[in-house]
Structures are given as structure tokens and as C-alpha cells.
Amino acid sequence: xxxxxxxxxxxxxxxGGGPAGMAAALSxxxxxxxxxxxxERDQYLGGILNQCIHPGFGxxxxxxxxxxxxxxxxxxxxxxxxxxxxxxxxxxxxxxxxGRYLAYIKPGKMEEVKAKAIIxxxxxxxxxREMVHIAGTRPAGIYPAGLAQKMxxxxxxxxxxxxxIVGSGDIGLIMARRFTLEGxxxxxxxxxxxxxxxxxxxVVQCLEDFGIPLYFSHKISRIHGRDRVEKVEVVEVDDSFxxxxxxxxxxxxDTVLMSVGLIPENELIELAGVAxxxxxxxxxxxxxxxxxxxxxxVCGNSFKIYDLVDGVTxxxxxxxxxxxxxLKGLK
Amino acid sequence: MIKKxxxxxxxxxxxxxxxxxxGRVIGLTGNxxxxxxxxxxxxxxxxxxxxxxxVLAKGLEIKMVPVRTDKPVPKSKMFAVMEEIKKIRLTRPxxxxxxxxxxxxxxxxxxxxSREVGx
Amino acid sequence: xxxxxxxVAIIGGGITGASIARELSRxxxxxxxxxxxxxxxxxxxxxxxxxxxxxxxxxxxxxxGKLCVRGNLLTRKIAGELGVDFKEVGELIVIFNEDxxxxxxxxxxxxxxxxxxxxxxxDRKWLDEHEPNLSREVIAALYAPTAGIISPYRMxxxxxxxxxxxxxxxxxxxxxxxxxxxxxxxxLNVAVSSGEEPRGRACxxxxxxxxxxxxxxxxxxxxxxxxxxxxxxxxxxxxDFKIRPxxxxxxxxxxxxxxxxxxxxxxxxxxxxxxxxxxxTSDGNPMIGPTAQEIDDKNDLSTSDDGLxxxxxxxxxxxxxxxxxxxxxxxxGLRPVAGDDFIIRxxxxxxxxxxxxxxQSPGLTAAPAVALMAVELLKKSGLRLAxxxxxxxxxxxxxxxxxxLFSKTRELIKKNPSYGEIVCRCEMVSAKEVRDAIxxxxxxxxxxxxxxxxxxxxxxxxxCTIRIIKIMHEELGIPYTEITKRxxxxxxxxxxxx
Numbered sequence: 001x002x003x004x005x006x007x008x009x010x011x012x013x014x015x016g017g018g019p020a021g022m023a024a025a026l027s028x029x030x031x032x033x034x035x036x037x038x039x040e041r042d043q044y045l046g047g048i049l050n051q052c053i054h055p056g057f058g059x060x061x062x063x064x065x066x067x068x069x070x071x072x073x074x075x076x077x078x079x080x081x082x083x084x085x086x087x088x089x090x091x092x093x094x095x096x097x098x099g100r101y102l103a104y105i106k107p108g109k110m111e112e113v114k115a116k117a118i119i120x121x122x123x124x125x126x127x128x129r130e131m132v133h134i135a136g137t138r139p140a141g142i143y144p145a146g147l148a149q150k151m152x153x154x155x156x157x158x159x160x161x162x163x164x165i166v167g168s169g170d171i172g173l174i175m176a177r178r179f180t181l182e183g184x185x186x187x188x189x190x191x192x193x194x195x196x197x198x199x200x201x202x203v204v205q206c207l208e209d210f211g212i213p214l215y216f217s218h219k220i221s222r223i224h225g226r227d228r229v230e231k232v233e234v235v236e237v238d239d240s241f242x243x244x245x246x247x248x249x250x251x252x253x254d255t256v257l258m259s260v261g262l263i264p265e266n267e268l269i270e271l272a273g274v275a276x277x278x279x280x281x282x283x284x285x286x287x288x289x290x291x292x293x294x295x296x297x298v299c300g301n302s303f304k305i306y307d308l309v310d311g312v313t314x315x316x317x318x319x320x321x322x323x324x325x326x327l328k329g330l331k
Numbered sequence: 332m333i334k335k336x337x338x339x340x341x342x343x344x345x346x347x348x349x350x351x352x353x354g355r356v357i358g359l360t361g362n363x364x365x366x367x368x369x370x371x372x373x374x375x376x377x378x379x380x381x382x383x384x385x386v387l388a389k390g391l392e393i394k395m396v397p398v399r400t401d402k403p404v405p406k407s408k409m410f411a412v413m414e415e416i417k418k419i420r421l422t423r424p425x426x427x428x429x430x431x432x433x434x435x436x437x438x439x440x441x442x443x444x445s446r447e448v449g450x
Numbered sequence: 451x452x453x454x455x456x457x458v459a460i461i462g463g464g465i466t467g468a469s470i471a472r473e474l475s476r477x478x479x480x481x482x483x484x485x486x487x488x489x490x491x492x493x494x495x496x497x498x499x500x501x502x503x504x505x506x507x508x509x510x511x512x513x514x515g516k517l518c519v520r521g522n523l524l525t526r527k528i529a530g531e532l533g534v535d536f537k538e539v540g541e542l543i544v545i546f547n548e549d550x551x552x553x554x555x556x557x558x559x560x561x562x563x564x565x566x567x568x569x570x571x572x573d574r575k576w577l578d579e580h581e582p583n584l585s586r587e588v589i590a591a592l593y594a595p596t597a598g599i600i601s602p603y604r605m606x607x608x609x610x611x612x613x614x615x616x617x618x619x620x621x622x623x624x625x626x627x628x629x630x631x632x633x634x635x636x637x638l639n640v641a642v643s644s645g646e647e648p649r650g651r652a653c654x655x656x657x658x659x660x661x662x663x664x665x666x667x668x669x670x671x672x673x674x675x676x677x678x679x680x681x682x683x684x685x686x687x688x689x690d691f692k693i694r695p696x697x698x699x700x701x702x703x704x705x706x707x708x709x710x711x712x713x714x715x716x717x718x719x720x721x722x723x724x725x726x727x728x729x730x731t732s733d734g735n736p737m738i739g740p741t742a743q744e745i746d747d748k749n750d751l752s753t754s755d756d757g758l759x760x761x762x763x764x765x766x767x768x769x770x771x772x773x774x775x776x777x778x779x780x781x782x783g784l785r786p787v788a789g790d791d792f793i794i795r796x797x798x799x800x801x802x803x804x805x806x807x808x809x810q811s812p813g814l815t816a817a818p819a820v821a822l823m824a825v826e827l828l829k830k831s832g833l834r835l836a837x838x839x840x841x842x843x844x845x846x847x848x849x850x851x852x853x854x855l856f857s858k859t860r861e862l863i864k865k866n867p868s869y870g871e872i873v874c875r876c877e878m879v880s881a882k883e884v885r886d887a888i889x890x891x892x893x894x895x896x897x898x899x900x901x902x903x904x905x906x907x908x909x910x911x912x913x914c915t916i917r918i919i920k921i922m923h924e925e926l927g928i929p930y931t932e933i934t935k936r937x938x939x940x941x942x943x944x945x946x947x948x
Binding site: 054200 | 337338339340341342380381382384387395398406409427445
Binding site: 041090092094095103105106107108109110125126128129130131133135136137138139140141144146147150151154155156157158159160161222226227228254267270278279 | 706749751752753754755758773774775777778779780781856859860863864867868870871872875878895908909910911912913915916930934935936937938939940941942943944945946947948
């Protein structure tokens with residue numbers, strides 16, 4: 001940051017208003033921090049929970065079976081009632097330094113703050129077709145499962161009518177059911193591993209309930225279609241993931257959903273010089289929520305990929321407490 | 332006759348073995364908690380699911396309002412309930428839990444909002 | 451009928467057609483450019499690597515070699531006038547053993563004959579200092595300082611926009627299906643696939659309806675139809691050459707790896723290609739590739755597992771730290787090959803018909819020189835060239851937040867709040883930039899990607915696609931279900947609850 005004239009000083013800045021950021025900010029407050037800024041890029045708090053309209057959240061934390069928006073709602077109500085937590089929506093963090101200068105952009109403004117402590121709760125992104133290297137063409141109709149989820153659940157758009165899902169991650173399974181309920185035909189879920197990556201109950205209630213076939217030890221070897229997806233080639237693989245060519249078959253479809261894993265979003269702290277494990281894209285750390293730079297904490301899916309939001313909440317609350325203790329130590 | 336089913340009450344996914352005679356459950360093993368027992372018996376006699384979807388809003392702050400059934404509905408009625416949900420045009424602000432369709436298709440379950448949505 | 455009468459009609463809206471259009475727009479002429487795709491640069495140009503070659507690796511007596519050296523100089527000037535970012539990064543052609551040295555010296559001599567400036571052989575010590583990630587196996591290299599990088603599609607869009615500002619008419623979704631000789635004219639029969647009303651500054655469409663046909667008449671016709679130049683030429687009755695597509699698969703790395711190399715790195719060229727390269731791009735993402743494979747199908751843009759492993763192997767030979775996990779995107783492009791050299795000529799059989807065909811590598815670099823040559827041929831054929839009083843050579847440059855300093859970004863946001871409304875987080879693209887792209891002619895998701903880089907980053911549109919579709923819906927006033935990735939048939943949304 002070349003010009004530091006307009007820099008505001010803050011005790012604690014939390015980046016991200018999903019379940020991790022909200023839990024961290026609330027816990028920091030409960031542990032005595034009284035000057036907290038939470039920035040969120042969307043126009044609502046809640047993060048990815050807003051598009052996860054299915055139940056299954058909160059069984060541990062609330063001992064209730066909540067949907068994503070219901071789980072988020074409880075934290076939104078709680079955090080909105082705390083005046084010491086300033087919430088800035090539609091705000092994108094664009095730069096972070098090891099000295100904890102943070103720049104963020106929002107409509108009409110670019111703001112810079114110098115924080116004594118920072119908690120990054122930036123979540124994760126989906127692995128793409130490009131990252132698993134599927135040969136073939138690049139037509140319309142290839143979506144990360146989470147993007148399709150957002151299209152259907154938040155926008156009311158149906159991205160496709162005949163769907164093949166790559167990978168049996170939970171989002172893919174949940175979307176198999178969602179597409180089916182919306183009137184689309186889900187033709188198959190293709191999983192290269194021998195077992196499901198998603199929860200067994202999602203295999204039951206999202207695939208078996210609707211008679212959707214799940215192929216283990218199979219992969220999509222090629223995508224066809226010039227303008228829009230027309231079909232995929234599917235082939236069985238052996239234990240070393242080599243294709244068994246004689247098993248190849250085709251499925252016609254107009255849509256391929258990718259549900260092949262999540263990657264923590266840590267590009268900003270990488271810019272700030274935090275040590276990042278290249279394989280997992282997570283901070284190198286012996287202890288949960290810690291990073292190689294003092295005063296920069298990471299929690300939720302940006303620290304590691306969690307199966308369940310309840311775990312995110314528990315650990316992120318720890319991050320809030322750790323930041324509070326770090327701030328006390330400075331005084 | 333032993334029927335093998337997977338409990339979907341929580342992420343553990345217990346493998347249940349349900350002993351069924353003439354449509355009646357006479358024994359159930361494999362559950363790690365009481366919920367599994369209830370689920371297993373229900374699943375054999377009258378399988379039900381909580382259904383979640385969205386309803387179209389008109390003139391509210393967001394376009395699609397998430398909804399859920401507050402109780403499980405018969406599995407066989409899921410698509411019929413979906414049709415009812417698709418008919419709705421929500422025009423009033425709602426809070427979490429507000430009933431949008433009461434006693435949907437006589438199932439004893441209500442379709443309720445799962446997100447607070449303002450004007 | 452007068453409405454569709456022109457002095458010059460250019461067939462093809464890639465880098466060649468757009469360069470010719472802009473060059474001709476200096477003169478008092480009525481010019482039309484016809485493009486069959488829904489947007490410009492959607493053919494060969496969209497898969498170009500963006501290298502502005504210095505002129506090395508061309509036979510010293512070749513037309514393409516001469517035009518390349520000249521084009522390298524001209525590109526700098528034009529990029530400056532249009533506000534397109536050009537960076538002179540230099541290139542290294544590396545060798546791994548002494549057996550390769552004579553060939554490297556031959557390349558240097560040939561290039562010097564062509565007039566390539568500043569060439570020198572650099573040794574291991576120089577390489578250690580200037581290209582630290584280079585393989586230890588490399589013993590020496592030919593350094594060509596005048597190699598540069600540019601965004602190939604932005605160059606096309608900005609040339610075209612400037613040409614339109616100077617009076618050129620552009621019709622998209624207009625495919626030439628017949629060319630007939632008439633007294634003093636050539637008549638073009640055109641099939642129209644896009645029925646959009648005339649709109650926007652850069653790219654106007656005829657008010658004709660999709661599925662219909664229309665007629666254009668022009669005294670001169672320039673065929674710059676890329677992969678399809680042989681078919682267009684045959685329509686005019688000249689069928690003595692064939693375009694053979696040569697496929698190249700390219701792989702883009704994460705922008706985090708921007709500083710992987712300081713130069714564009716080449717191995718020694720083979721007979722058919724310049725080999726697998728490690729390329730810097732104007733967007734920051736390093737690119738590795740391309741493969742070179744003769745194919746038959748001019749629509750085959752598929753990539754393969756084999757291509758990927760060949761490219762990684764080739765690139766790692768030069769830069770061993772390249773990791774397959776850093777690949778965020780890949781694509782294939784087709785080079786329009788018609789023998790060994792460009793075909794740029796008047797066709798005596800069809801007076802008024804000029805072929806500009808077989809513009810394979812280094813076609814992007816050569817384009818401004820190709821355009822000058824085409825204009826010269828038109829003049830020789832009898833086209834009167836009278837300069838306009840005022841040729842508007844400058845263009846108001848597009849803003850790219852990602853390329854600017856934060857201090858500049860702050861000013862931009864203060865002036866226009868929607869620069870602060872980020873749409874694409876990986877590449878830092880604002881709503882304002884997306885709207886500007888649409889106002890300047892973007893009609894598809896790919897068109898927006900090529901102009902702004904939104905959707906081109908590491909999450910591959912997972913985050914921004916919905917936001918972009920909504921902006922397109924607002925700006926273009928078309929339903930969600932009609933928004934496409936790259937034209938008819940590539941719709942992204944199949945149904946809407948409403």
C-alpha cells in the first residue's frame with residue numbers, strides 16, 4: 001500500500017461473514033474485544049449457508065436438524081445485536097500485508113485498516129474440471145456443483161435438464177436430489193474412488209431414494225459437445241486409476257456437474273507472506289487457527305476443509321478466543 | 332425377514348438390521364442411539380423425508396425464499412409437495428419458521444420459511 | 451440496395467480482418483467487415499498465445515519472416531494508440547548440448563538477415579542472473595530482446611472498435627455463403643445467424659432476422675476468413691489452396707506463478723512448430739504449450755490427456771519447477787496452415803478479390819504489416835486511397851483494475867462507485883468493467899471473459915458467473931435463458947422459475 005494517509009486503526013478485523021467469521025467475531029467479543037470490524041463480500045451475512053437450503057446442520061451444536069439458512073439465521077441475529085461488532089457488507093478484501101494492513105473495496109470506496117489482529121474466515125472454492133483434467137471440449141453446461149446450487153436455490157434458474165455428476169462429494173449428492181426435485185433427470189454420479197467421498201446418509205437420501213446410479217471406480221474420460229454438453233464418455237479404472245478401455249460407455253446429457261473437492265481460499269494471506277502448504281493450500285501450522293505470522297489467524301474452511309458446519313463453529317470460536325488472548329498479550 | 336437399511340438421522344449412518352414379519356417390525360439392531368430405532372421402524376412401515384426447496388417471491392428483497400417441511404412427509408408424496416411449493420408466489424415478508432403452506436396435502440406437515448426475508 | 455454497397459468488404463473478424471479494417475479506415479472509403487461468429491476474435495485469434503515475435507525462427511526469404519519483423523515494430527505503435535497493454539519481455543531460445551549450438555547460430559544468422567535487432571548468444575552465467583528458474587541442463591540461449599506480449603483478443607476488439615469509430619461497419623453472425631462476379635462488383639450472399647437489433651458502438655448488426663439471407667455488394671473483397679479462407683476463396687472460384695488445421699493445446703497456470711520466468715522460453719524449433727514454450731501473458735498467467743497436431747476437423751477444439759502430458763514434459767524440460775497442479779485452464783486452438791508461408795495476393799481470375807490466407811504463426815505479430823500489404827494490393831487493383839481529413843487514431847483505453855496500482859484503483863472508485871463493486875474476485879474485475887465490456891460490444895460470457903478476464907481465474911467462474919449473467923440480462927435486456935457462453939446453442943440457463 002503506497003499511501004497510508006487514510007488508514008484506520010482497529011483492534012480486530014474478521015474477513016468473511018459466513019459461519020466461521022460470525023463465530024470468531026462473536027467469540028472475540030465474548031472474550032473481551034470491543035473493537036471488531038467484520039467484512040463480508042456478499043450483501044448478506046451467512047456465506048455459503050444461504051445456498052445450502054437442505055437440512056442436516058446443527059445436530060451437534062444446537063441438537064436440532066436445521067437447514068443452512070436457519071443455522072445462519074441464529075448467528076446473524078446474535079451478531080447483529082452486538083454494537084461493538086461493525087459489519088461492512090459488499091466489501092472485498094484485496095490486499096493484506098504481514099504488518100496487518102488490510103485494504104478492501106466496497107461500492108464507492110476503498111478502505112484501508114491497520115489491525116492489531118486479523119482473523120481470516122474466507123472459506124473455500126470448488127475444484128474445477130480444469131483441475132482434474134478431463135479431456136474433450138469446453139462447451140456450456142459444465143458447472144461446479146456449488147455454482148449450480150446457487151443458480152437453483154438463490155436465483156431460481158435451472159442450469160440443465162439431463163445431468164451427470166462427477167465425484168460423490170456431499171454437494172454433488174445434495175445437488176442430485178435438488179435437480180431431481182426440480183424436474184431434471186440425473187443420469188449418474190461418477191466416482192473414481194472405490195467409496196463415496198460424501199456422507200453415507202446423503203448417498204441414501206439423495207441417490208438411492210431416487211434410483212440414481214452411482215458408479216464407483218469410474219471416471220469421465222472425455223466431454224463431448226461443441227456449444228453445449230452433448231455426452232460424456234465414462235470408463236472404469238483399476239486400483240491405480242488406469243482406464244480399462246474395454247469398459248468405456250457413453251451417457252448423453254446436457255450438463256456435467258463437478259463435485260471433486262474444495263480448496264481453502266488463502267491467496268490473501270499468501271500475499272502477506274504466511275507459509276502455505278502447496279498441496280492443501282492451507283496455512284502451515286501445528287495448531288488449529290494459527291499461522292506463521294503472529295496476529296494473523298485463519299479459521300473455518302480456509303484453515304482446513306470441514307465435513308460439518310458444527311465443527312467450523314466450535315473451532316472458529318476458538319479462533320476468536322485466541323485473537324482476544326493475543327490482543328491482551330500486546331497490552 | 333431381515334431388512335438392511337442405513338439410518339439417515341445423523342452423519343454416522345448406522346447400518347440397521349430390521350426384522351420384519353408380515354409388514355410388522357419385530358426387532359431392530361445396529362442403531363447407536365434411540366433415533367435410529369424410531370427411524371428404522373418408520374422407514375419400514377411408512378418412509379418419510381424432510382423436504383426442502385424454495386418458493387418464488389414477488390417484491391421481496393430476495394427472489395427465492397428457502398422453505399422446508401417442519402416434519403417429514405411421506406416419501407411417495409415428495410414430488411406432489413414440490414408441485415404445491417412451485418405454485419406459491421410469496422409477497423409478504425417472512426421470519427424463520429413462518430408457515431407458508433399449512434398441512435401440505437393433508438400430510439400433517441407445514442411448509443415453513445427457513446430464512447428471514449424482508450420487503 | 452445502396453445501403454449494402456461498399457468499396458471494400460472484409461470477410462473475417464479476427465486479428466487479420468480487424469487490422470485490415472482499421473488500416474483502411476484511414477481512407478475515404480465505405481467499408482464493411484462480415485464475421486460469421488456472434489463476436490469478433492472467436493475463431494483462430496481467441497486461442498492465440500499473445501506473443502509478439504521478434505522475427506526469429508523464420509526462413510530469411512519468407513514473406514511471413516519479413517512481415518513479422520515489420521509487424522513487431524508496428525504493433526508497438528498501434529498498441530500505444532489504442533491503449534492496449536504491450537510489454538517487451540524478450541525471448542530465449544535455449545539449447546541443452548553443444549550439438550544444438552550450430553542450429554542456434556543458424557537461427558541467429560537467419561534472423562539477422564531478416565533484420566531482427568539486438569540478438570545475442572547468452573551463456574550460463576547470464577542465464578543464472580536473468581532467468582534463475584531455468585533448468586540447469588540449459589547451456590546457452592539466443593536472446594531476442596524485442597519479443598513482447600499482448601492480449602490477442604483485446605487487440606482485435608480494440609482495433610475493431612477504432613475502425614468502427616472511423617466509419618467501418620461490422621456485421622456479426624453474418625456468414626458469406628456465395629460470391630458472384632457482377633459488372634464492377636462482387637456480390638456476397640450472406641446467411642444471418644444472429645438477429646439482434648443494431649446496438650452498441652463497436653459492433654452493429656444488420657437489422658436482419660436470424661435465419662434469413664441478405665446481399666452485400668462491394669468493389670473489392672478481402673478474404674481474411676482464417677481457417678475457412680480456402681472455402682471462402684473457393685466460393686469466388688479460386689480453389690488452388692487448402693487450409694489444414696494444425697491443433698495446438700495450451701495450458702494456463704495460476705497467476706501466482708506470474709514471475710516463473712522473466713522471458714518467453716523456447717526450445718529449438720522443429721520442422722512444424724516452434725516447440726513447447728513457456729510463455730508470459732499480458733494477463734499475468736504463464737502459459738505452457740502448444741502442441742502441434744495436423745487434424746482434419748476445423749471445429750475440433752478438444753484437448754487430450756496426451757497433449758497435457760506432452761506439454762508438461764516439454765515445459766518442465768526448460769523450467770523444472772512447473773507443477774501440473776498450478777494449471778487453472780486449458781484450451782486448444784487451430785492454426786490455419788496453407789503450406790509453409792502466408793498467401794497474400796490479388797486473384798487475377800476474380801478481379802477485386804484479395805486473398806489473405808494461411809495466416810498461421812506469426813500471424814498476430816505480422817498483422818499490421820499484413821494489413822499494409824493488403825492495402826497496397828488493393829491500391830494496385832485500382833482502389834483509390836484518399837486520406838480522411840481526420841483519422842481518429844486514438845481510443846479511450848479500457849480500465850482493468852487488476853493491472854492498476856491501488857492508488858489508481860482508489861481514485862477510480864471515488865469517481866465511479868461501481869468500480870468498487872467486485873464481480874470476479876480471482877482477477878479483481880468490477881461490475882463497471884463488465885458493463886463497459888458489454889457497452890463496447892461483448893455479447894457472450896466468453897466475450898466478457900476475453901475482454902475483462904472475469905471467469906478466467908483460478909475458480910473458473912464458480913463465483914462470478916451468476917453476477918455476470920445478471921449484468922448481461924440488465925444491460926442487453928435479454929432473458930436469462932438466452933444468455934450464451936459463445937453464441938447460439940451455448941445457452942447456460944435452461945429454465946427460470948418466474
